[in-house]
Amino acid sequence: MNRTMITAANTMGQLQQQLDVISHNLSNTNTTGYKSRDASFNDMLYQQVNNQVDQGTEKRLTPSGIRQGSGAYLDQTRLNMTQGAFENTDKPLDVAASNPNVYFQVAVNDSEQPVQYTRDGSFHLRPEGPNNVKLVNGSGQDVLGENGQAIIFSNAFKDIQIDGSGTITVTTNTGVDQFTLGLTNVQKPQELEAKGENLFAFPAGMNQPNMFTDLTGKARETAGVDQGKLEQSNVDLSKELTDMSIAQRAYQFNSRSISIADQMMGLVNGIRA
Structure with missing residues (x-):
């Protein structure tokens, strides 16, 4: 559960940066010659959790073990240098x-x-x-x-x-x-x-x-x-509003996962033998 909360918290911080980029674009919709910025994400480091391979079972095609992620991060903010109207x-x-x-x-x-x-x-x-x-x-x-x-x-x-x-x-x-x-x-x-x-x-x-x-x-x-x-600015208003809705929903999902993890930890702590 701690890993779930850490992963969600990491991603929420990066999503906030994406929302800042989108807000910057929207605020410059009418700025002469402005070039919009596009935020792209990548995965944070994974932790490989190895497990014992059962020699008596049929060999699997994928590697054994579990890969546990740590969330996503804002990989780069790229300038869109296309010409405006x-x-x-x-x-x-x-x-x-x-x-x-x-x-x-x-x-x-x-x-x-x-x-x-x-x-x-x-x-x-x-x-x-x-x-x-x-x-x-x-x-x-x-x-x-x-x-x-x-x-x-x-x-x-x-x-x-x-x-x-x-x-x-x-x-x-x-x-x-x-x-x-x-x-x-x-x-x-x-x-x-x-x-x-x-x-x-x-x-x-x-x-x-x-x-x-x-x-x-x-x-x-x-x-x-x-x-x-x-x-004029090359900001695509419809694209920015769509990206903002997607980022806000992703932020909401990660926030919800923290709440659910907290509830599960409460249930575990309340278990009595």
């Missing part, structure tokens, strides 16, 4: 990359990973000195250009156009200025890990050859940058 916003600073492997570059305050990546193209302008503005993301972090520097231009602009290669054309009273968005083609997006604030990066210390390419020249035309659009 696009929404028209008609805002000049909203952009989306139709190439699902293309990410925008953002500068962050991290000595190990100063450049991180995002699919969230909801950009804004922040004052930079008395006469200029800087292109930033929703968290106020610098959106980088192809040269790895922040994109800064005059605040006296009339129009902003962004073409399919990520070239920004800013029309001012004195002329036209051009900048290029920093774009990265990630060949292995499954290797990215979430860093918070809709940013992704490769794990620190990972050898990164052939995992990503910063787009330059003609290669930038493959990005498919669309101005006035945003990529």
